[in-house]
Amino acid sequence: MLLAYRLPRDPSTPRSALWRKLRRLGATQLLDGLAALPLDARNREQLEWLADEVFEAGGEATIWIGELASAAQERELATRMAKAVAADYRALIDDAAAARSERAGRRRRTLGRLRRELRRIRARDYFPPAERELAQQAVDELAALVEESVR
Amino acid sequence: MRWATRRHCHVDRAACAWLIRRFLDPEAEFVFVDDPDEVPADATPFDMRGVELSHHGGDCSFETFLRRYELADPVLWEIAKLVHEADLADERYDAPEAPGLDVLLRGLSMVRDDEELLALSGPLFDGLYEYRKRALLTGREPA
DSSP: OEEEEEOOSSSSHHHHHHHHHHHHHTOEEEETTEEEOOOOHHHHHHHHHHHHHHHHTTOEEEEEOOOOSSHHHHHHHHHHHHHHHHHHHHHHHHHHHHHTTSOHHHHHHHHHHHHHHHHHHHHTOSSOOTHHHHHHHHHHHHHHHHHHHHO | OEEEEESSOOHHHHHHHHHIIIIIOTTOEEEEESSGGGOOTTEEEBSSTTSSBSOBTTBOHHHHHHHHTTOOOHHHHHHHHHHHHHHHOOOSSOOTTHHHHHHHHHHHHHHSOHHHHHHHHHHHHHHHHHHHHHHHHHSSOOO
């Protein structure tokens, strides 16, 4: 599914709001003004609301249901999306490792934050990379450490 | 009055339907359509693209209802935050209950049709309203 859009350069707020919302959904920017997202009922609805926001900001937007012409290109796109979330998972794994040396109270708060972050990343993970399992492990291990320190 | 919305209701439409029946039109009748073109001439459409009672400026439809009908009840705005985050999850508000509400209604919509979904989710929103009201009055979460 594709969102093709054009937004005025100024003001820049709607642009950055749109960019942030597309990123949260896990969309990939194919070109300037063209974002791709796997098709499902929820994404379709969310993309339609974003298209309306573009109109309200004085821009233009259309939604396309598309298919890549070759399987190789399709794999490439999936790989690109998987790589983007893999990087997010790796950052989370690093944060979890750093939290191990934090003091107990602070570590508990970090755990809460990382659990929420993991949920957010999983929500936009359509082609799970190996890092997904590793990130889950890192958070589980941190949770075990937090539990241990209260005993 | 007749009101029309898209078929396969989720949290925002369920919350709007509850709001309509409880605060705007106790006799409300709902029509569910697949396409905006199918909205009957005598029905007011909501939570559909291109209509007034829908998403605007980053608001979900429930928030738009509160603004358009000038419902200033602070308890309704508490529920609006929850509905917004359950529907859009864009972190405009802090609503930790939102992922739970999203899952409950999404699951319910898998096993019930739209009429039944609204019949079942109505009392759920009544309960949320009561809970949030007590929390606002006492300044703490009811136990």
